[in-house]
Amino acid sequence: MTTTTSTWAAELSAALGEQNVLTDPDVTASYARDQAMLAEAGTPATVVFARSTADVVAVMQIASRHGVPVVPRGAGSGLAGASNAVDGAITLVMTRMDAVLEVSPADRLAVVQPGVVNKALRDAVAGAGLFYPPDPSSYDWCTIGGNLSQNSGGLCCVKYGVTTDYVLGLEVVLADGRVLRTGRRTVKGVAGYDLARLFVGSEGTLGIITEATLALRPAPQPPVTLVATFATTAQTGQVVENVVTGGLVPSLLEVMDNTCICVVDDLLHADLDRDAHALLVAQSDAGGEAAVREIEALAELCRAAGADLVHTTDDPAEGDLLLAARRMALPALEQLGSTLIDDVAVPRSRIAAFLDGCDAISAARELTIGVVGHAGDGNMHPTICFDPTDPDQRTRAFGAFDDILELGLSLGGTVTGEHGIGSIKVDWLEREVGPVSLSVHRAIKDALDPQGLLNPGKVLRRAHVGDLAVADALVGRA
């Protein structure tokens, strides 16, 4: 630690208490990364724990005074490196701000701190018959703050939308330490710009979210479940397209390819159809006969498309068992080696083309790629399996990762459906959105964070006005 670093580190200790400011590299290292294996991670100068909005204000005041970058961090469940440490920066851990401040059944909303775990919020509102839909796979350990920063999705999105659809209001600490309260407690409201949704999904590059007012829904009805298997991806894609054109609104519609079917069957011995090219799992929570009718309509679409097997059940416990195969796909793929989980969303009409394209990439790169995905909203997670100790496999895996993004863009899709740009897709953002959009991104970033202190190098490239050059100079590294 340089002398200059120790100055601001001392200021942090004075403001937050020594026990909330860590500088031991053996300890800080465990806060350096998220779950994105592909992403680079620097070494934080300090790791600090905020317990209140006032703490975050103090951190940003000290950081802006000394020009030190700040990387906000939730539980570290991210898949894009968005919370990965930056050399010489403060990593600001939000997990201790974990209070559910209010649950209001009369206004169907909750007010929470960012460190609340997604599942803890779900549990906190369930007692009032309420439901917070966004359900990333990591829902039992990811935090709402991370969900807001990445605009997370999940399995419920096909019917219920993503995180931003549930954000009524936010409290955000700005780069200079001022506290912005934006949005509202009302269902509707159009007073001024939609700042709340600008911060949602901005991956900590525009401000630090310290509180959120979130809309809730009535608890869904018990689901009716369908499983179907198909000999071709074309049949599978046809079913998804017919669900969309046929006006069905399932509450869940997931797909697994043959690779996933086989690895899951290896793991669970579930007697799955190992010859099937794809498996669909669907649920309807429309309630009672309406759900039965909706799933029967979906079953008919599967049969018409030539499904090999169609099975339905209105027993929620059996439905959970059928879903277990889908939920086990990623853990099963991890048995094959290291995995790179990609995250592409394509128009729903292009799902079959996307699955076929992934098969071709798998063949060309000579690597196993298992595809699981939220078929109902076209958000696919091709997962590349490789041995990271083999440099050639590693190179091919990274190549396949890019091939998949290229494929997604060529089908009119996006390079990230729900995981975010983070540090791993900064170049791809530029390709997807183009120079005009990029310059608008830069203009907004500069307007809100003129020193470039907030999570530099995430979403946008870091070589920019006021960026680390200033910080480097101030901390004595220049």
Next chain:
Amino acid sequence: MTTTTSTWAAELSAALGEQNVLTDPDVTASYARDQAMLAEAGTPATVVFARSTADVVAVMQIASRHGVPVVPRGAGSGLAGASNAVDGAITLVMTRMDAVLEVSPADRLAVVQPGVVNKALRDAVAGAGLFYPPDPSSYDWCTIGGNLSQNSGGLCCVKYGVTTDYVLGLEVVLADGRVLRTGRRTVKGVAGYDLARLFVGSEGTLGIITEATLALRPAPQPPVTLVATFATTAQTGQVVENVVTGGLVPSLLEVMDNTCICVVDDLLHADLDRDAHALLVAQSDAGGEAAVREIEALAELCRAAGADLVHTTDDPAEGDLLLAARRMALPALEQLGSTLIDDVAVPRSRIAAFLDGCDAISAARELTIGVVGHAGDGNMHPTICFDPTDPDQRTRAFGAFDDILELGLSLGGTVTGEHGIGSIKVDWLEREVGPVSLSVHRAIKDALDPQGLLNPGKVLRRAHVGDLAVADALVGRA
């Protein structure tokens, strides 16, 4: 027209064709105002009609070169003065860009130009069994571009959300004439900042929307309808609160107060209960027995709250008749004189308090105030009736308008649920959002429109960097 004005006017004529550039004050005057009686309107220097994105680019290039402000305008149905003319500015009329470019049933989306009338879009997608929910009262003449600029709502919002919830992607011409394409055709996507939703609701102050990709829904089921009347606002508010806490999700839930009941009855001779203090109209489009059950549950809540009358029907034609009373409330109030329509959203738990507060304001200001509102989402439209030729009534009416906004804020609400800030609530925006939020608004406005050319004086006060002072100098008025 000054010599300098004629220079840029000539450039506009050369770029767009003389027939698309109007300067005759007798003609341009008819493009000077929207439907907000309270709002001031200037005199446009020219009114131009765009037929393509290229036209809009040309307008913004000429405007930015000469520092001339531009006021974008749809059909002029707005209720906040957002498209009202600014002295010496170009009013840019978008109604001729009125093509539905694509309807894709397989991806459940439509691509439209901004001049498409809301109803024309609804009709264009109905053939494919699809539905574009946002339905402002002016849906048969307002344009999608105006809806996007104001983030419009309507009667469907209680179940289906507002305009921004249907925006997947936008094409926007920026202040300097560059064309931004942002957003996507996919259901999900988190690549970069949510710029699309920043432009939605920004009332033409950040860019000119020239194309929109909009999500659609399957057509709803035929509705089951309920009407109930109550002797007290407390009973009515209790029903709305119990709908929310009881997990019901009606597709429509509207309220009218006693004033509206009586004026509608005068107009329609509909044999309404003139003694009732409030009337609720509700619909469920859950389909078949599910809708019948949902409306029966709502009827039970009404009876439990002590409703004087509860009537339900599953005949859509009778449902339309019952809704007609609600739809006639504003035209009926207009029989009493001029009207000022306010637009406050309060938390749903505060509806009874809001209705009582409006009664008190009516008494104190000695003016008739009829309240209609989207009870299901807490968005109320108290409508003040007065004689505009009587200066004292006029003063009291404007006072009552402000009293209602004050009341809304005191109940934790917002000064605009769906009509926008426009020019009439600029001061109120400042009060609602406070100085930090206002400075963030300013920073974003300056970042995207550094010359202050886009719709100056709307949403934000116009006395600002680069604003009309520059334009005045350039057009020779300084």
